[in-house]
Structures are given as structure tokens and as C-alpha cells.
Amino acid sequence: MVQSFSRGELSAEALVEASLRRASSRASLNAVIELAAPKALATARALDLRRRRGESLPPLAGLPLLVKDNIDWVELPTTGATPALRDFIPSATAPPLTRLIEAGAIVIGKANLHELASGVTCAHQGDWPSPVRNPHAPERIAGGSSGGNAAAIAAGIVTCGLGTDTGGSLRIPAALCGIVGFRPSRFSLGHQRYPQGGVLPISPRHDTVGPMGRSVRDIQMLDAVMTGNRRRVEEVRPAKLRLGVAPWFWSPLDPRLRDALEQALQRFAEVGVTLVEVDLDELDTLNARVSPVINLHEPSFAIPAYLAKHRAPLTLEEIIAGVVDDDVRRAFERTLAGETAPLYQQACEQHAPALSARFDRLFTAHRLDALCLPTTLLPALPITSVAKARIPIAGRLHSCFDAYIRNTTPLSSAGLPSISLPAGTTRDGLPVGLELAGSRGDDDRLLAIAAALEALLDPSPLANLEHAG
Numbered sequence: 001m002v003q004s005f006s007r008g009e010l011s012a013e014a015l016v017e018a019s020l021r022r023a024s025s026r027a028s029l030n031a032v033i034e035l036a037a038p039k040a041l042a043t044a045r046a047l048d049l050r051r052r053r054g055e056s057l058p059p060l061a062g063l064p065l066l067v068k069d070n071i072d073w074v075e076l077p078t079t080g081a082t083p084a085l086r087d088f089i090p091s092a093t094a095p096p097l098t099r100l101i102e103a104g105a106i107v108i109g110k111a112n113l114h115e116l117a118s119g120v121t122c123a124h125q126g127d128w129p130s131p132v133r134n135p136h137a138p139e140r141i142a143g144g145s146s147g148g149n150a151a152a153i154a155a156g157i158v159t160c161g162l163g164t165d166t167g168g169s170l171r172i173p174a175a176l177c178g179i180v181g182f183r184p185s186r187f188s189l190g191h192q193r194y195p196q197g198g199v200l201p202i203s204p205r206h207d208t209v210g211p212m213g214r215s216v217r218d219i220q221m222l223d224a225v226m227t228g229n230r231r232r233v234e235e236v237r238p239a240k241l242r243l244g245v246a247p248w249f250w251s252p253l254d255p256r257l258r259d260a261l262e263q264a265l266q267r268f269a270e271v272g273v274t275l276v277e278v279d280l281d282e283l284d285t286l287n288a289r290v291s292p293v294i295n296l297h298e299p300s301f302a303i304p305a306y307l308a309k310h311r312a313p314l315t316l317e318e319i320i321a322g323v324v325d326d327d328v329r330r331a332f333e334r335t336l337a338g339e340t341a342p343l344y345q346q347a348c349e350q351h352a353p354a355l356s357a358r359f360d361r362l363f364t365a366h367r368l369d370a371l372c373l374p375t376t377l378l379p380a381l382p383i384t385s386v387a388k389a390r391i392p393i394a395g396r397l398h399s400c401f402d403a404y405i406r407n408t409t410p411l412s413s414a415g416l417p418s419i420s421l422p423a424g425t426t427r428d429g430l431p432v433g434l435e436l437a438g439s440r441g442d443d444d445r446l447l448a449i450a451a452a453l454e455a456l457l458d459p460s461p462l463a464n465l466e467h468a469g
Helices: 002-006 012-025 037-052 095-102 147-154 171-177 216-227 255-270 283-288 291-297 299-309 316-321 326-336 341-366 400-405 409-414 443-454
Strands: 032-035 064-068 106-111 137-141 160-165 180-183 186-188 208-213 242-245 274-277 370-374 390-393 396-399 418-425 431-437
Touching: 012 032, 012 037, 012 064, 012 106, 032 147, 037 106, 064 147, 095 160, 095 216, 106 147, 147 160, 147 171, 147 208, 160 180, 160 216, 171 180, 171 418, 171 431, 180 216, 180 443, 208 216, 216 418, 216 443, 242 341, 255 274, 255 370, 255 418, 255 431, 283 291, 283 341, 283 409, 291 299, 291 326, 291 341, 291 409, 299 316, 299 326, 316 326, 341 409, 390 400, 396 400, 418 443, 431 443
Parallel strands: 064 106, 064 160, 242 274, 242 370
Antiparallel strands: 032 106, 160 208, 180 208, 180 418, 370 431, 390 396, 418 431
16 A cells, blocks of 8 residues: 555555545444544545655555554544543543654554453444454454454454554464564563553553554554664575474464465475474463463553553543443452452563573573464454453363463464464455564564564465445
8 A cells, every 4th residue: 555655656644545445344343432423534635645745754654553452543542442531632642653653653542452451352232343254254252452453463454553462462362363463572561672651451461562463564664664764674585584483382283274284384395394392381381371371461551550651530440430341351350359469460571581691591592583483373263252252272171261362372472573474264264374483572573484484374364344334
């Protein structure tokens, strides 16, 4: 789209109008919470005028963009898909989004998400917002919590979106909808890849904004703008790569995904990639001391601080009282009860560094370029079954939430950069996601590796939505 505008083949107004039309014709997917059509069209016309005048244009000029509705934009409410915040207008735009807007991206609206970004399905139980539907199979989930973005990109409403990820919220819906989702490295509260702030929080230690798109090139384009560093893209030769394959990630895999993912590994091996089996069998224990402890406790102070910053006349208790989805309400009631508060300091100061160090040692000992794993253990489930679903993993039954985050959340807890790539489909046409994770801080290298391996994978086709008008 950016190229079409820059070459003069299409006007920015035409690009935005096309996105708005697709959003309208595919409204039954419930991917969008609210459109900003007048603002988007006015911005597009201003860009068209600049081009006619011969002015220089920013790098993303003319790119329609959807923004997850827990990321602040002063033009629309930040609802978090929860009733208490439905009319809440933030006082400032999130810094990463500001960079994209300044680079010429045109926000067409806010994307649907799992309530308060605290789940993996977007299968809302109330009348507003409605459940996000997977464009490849509308009776199934799109994943979450950034499910609206993933569905919109897969459906062709936009080519790119801006989401967030705490324990898997970018990568899970990317995998289930057949697009690309990138979570950047996290080192500490003060050391992030993108500018901080402007997000309705869950966990300041784990939350991160991240780009979503149809290709790794889309991700690199947005990433370069948000980092403020348009560096030269490294070229990677697959034959020189060493990818770690840990049975811990692969052994519980649903058989419906196995054919596509094992075929991906075979293709990597055929072009000379070295696949190295590595041991991470203690990951359950290590992660259990970090992710659930931190992510359950931090909303207790992070959300009140966010509300105070924006002078919102609400309390955390009032927000929770209005929560519609049972799974979200139960989680936040545990937060209010201070269930993990006694373990919080040790989780931050001892267990989180130990988890990160475990991955650091693994990469060093095996000279790995990246880890390679299934993004999710199972494909998209039917919307009607997720509330009561119990999925067997290693001899135990797990909730839908635990099953979907099982492979993604340890990487988040350790601060690793990770990216989910489309890797074909199941026999019945459901998208399959393959995840790559790199060393902390090695984001540019990971994106280059992903770009090199992407060409070896079977992409998920854009969804056929004739039946989902």
C-alpha cells in the first residue's frame, strides 16, 4: 500500500476508502470496535495535497492502520473492550503510535480485543463488544488478546496493525489467523525497544506494544519507525543457521498441527539449517514462579496509576464490577485479593532473572541463532466451546487459556524477542503458526532470520469471506 501511494498509483484517500469499505463489508467478524472514518479521510486528503504540491512525504504515508483498543489515541476512547471504559478518552496518544502517525500511517479505527487484554479468545460473553470471529472459519475464535487486529489483517481490512503482548497476545492470534506478529525484547521497566507508555496496563514488566502484518517485511517497516532507527536490514543465509528445537515445546502438539509444522522443519533442514535438540524440561517450574505471580499482582497498582495519570473518575474496583467475561472477572478478583502479592518481590528479583539466565545459557551453550517452536499447541477452537474446554497436556487437563499460552508465556517472562510466522494450514484449512525466539536484545537479527525462513513456509491464504459479509 505504501508503495502504491508513493508511486502515485493510488491516492491516500482511495486507500483509506478501500479499508473502510472492507471494514463495513466484513463487519460480521467484529474485528473493529470503532472506526474513525472522518478523521482518517481528512488525514488522507491532507497527504494527497502534500504529494500534489511536490512535498517530501514520510515513510509510511498512506498506510491504513488499525490500533488495538487498549492503546491510547486521543481521537477515540480506549475502552479495553470493557463496559466501564466505553467512554474513556485518554489525555495523550501512546508514544509508539505517535511515531507511526508522524511517519504517515493513517489510523482508521480501534481493534477489538479480549476484555482488558486478559485472555486468549476474544469470545466475549456480552452484547458489546461481540466475539471476534476467525476469517478462515467464522464459527471459531481469532485468538487473543489482539484478536481484532489479527482478524482484520487476515480479512484484508488493513495490511498492518498495532497490538500488545503480555504473555502471548500478539503471537497467539497471529498464529490462529495466519498472519505475522512480533513481540520485541524486554529487559526491565526502563529498557524497551519502543517508547513506553500509553497502554491500558496489565503488567508493566511484561506488557509491550508490537506490530502485526501479513509479512515480515510489514513488521520490519513498522519496527523501523517505532524504534526511530531505519537501519539496513541484515541478510541471512539459512544454511548457516542453528535453530534450537526443545521437546518441551513440541511434545504436547495437537496432531492437526503436526504435519504442517514438521514439514516446516524438514524444509529448513533441506536448505542446510542445523536443527539442534535442546533440553528445557524444567520450563514449567521456572515460568510458574514468574508469569502468573507478576501478571496477577501488577494490575493492582498499574491500572490505578494509569487512571490517575489520565484523570479518569474511575477505580479499579468499579472497572472489575462491570467486567462481563467470567474468566476476566475471576482473574481480577484474585488480583484484588492480593493472591500473589507475597510472592511478587521474589518473582521480580530472583525468579525472573533466573528464567532469563536459563535461556541465555541455552543460546550460548548450543550456539543458537533462534529457538523454533509451535506458537500454539492447538488450532482455533469453536467460539462456543472455549469457556468449558479442557485440553490434555502431559497427562493433565488444562483450561483453554493455559493451553494457548503454554508455549508463548515463558518467552515473554524471559524477555526474549519472538515472532509468529504463518506455516500453512491444517487439513481443514485452519492456520498454523511457527514461532521463532531470539536472544534478548537480538531483535534485528531475529527479524532477519524470520525474513529468510518465511520464504520456506507455506503461507496461510487470505481468508475467503464471501460467506461472511
